[in-house]
Amino acid sequence: MALAMKLQQIRPKQIQPAAASSESSEAWADFKCAPVFKGIEEELTKNGASLVKKMKAVYCFKVKNGPGGKNGVWVVDVKNGSGAVRFDPKGKGDCTLTMDDGDMLKMMTGKLNAQQAFFQGKLKIAGNMALAMKLQEIKPKAKL
Numbered sequence: 001m002a003l004a005m006k007l008q009q010i011r012p013k014q015i016q017p018a019a020a021s022s023e024s025s026e027a028w029a030d031f032k033c034a035p036v037f038k039g040i041e042e043e044l045t046k047n048g049a050s051l052v053k054k055m056k057a058v059y060c061f062k063v064k065n066g067p068g069g070k071n072g073v074w075v076v077d078v079k080n081g082s083g084a085v086r087f088d089p090k091g092k093g094d095c096t097l098t099m100d101d102g103d104m105l106k107m108m109t110g111k112l113n114a115q116q117a118f119f120q121g122k123l124k125i126a127g128n129m130a131l132a133m134k135l136q137e138i139k140p141k142a143k144l
Helices: 002-008 034-055 101-108 114-119 129-138
Strands: 057-064 072-078 084-087 095-100 124-127
Touching (some): 034 072, 034 084, 034 101, 057 101, 057 129, 095 129, 124 129
Parallel strands (some): 057 095
Antiparallel strands (some): 057 072, 072 084, 095 124
8 A cells, every 4th residue: 555655656747648649659648647757767767866766666667558569668766877768679677567647647637646546457567666766766756
């Protein structure tokens, strides 16, 4: 239960949904939750080295039911270098979170409680569960 509550704390406060686009040069750009990962990337750009020292983990976010029913995988690496975020369909992590695209955006913007999502089966966590509790450290602080 505490794990799901900690997940709620990583959500960026002012994320706007990604604009719908019929053509995209990036495979990830049309996912509703794409701005969440952009915000995490910006936070790593600012504070990556210190976050890597604290967290020492690779997180894998498996996003289901994206645009056109596609699935996407973001890897948030806060274990190596200054940290990085990448869209990688074959990505793996020490801790894996799986959720629908719309629900991921809702949870990260505070419209869906992480604890409720977890207990309703909307949020699945695999791998090192203790690492999921550290996710609050990479919460984007910049306005998105």
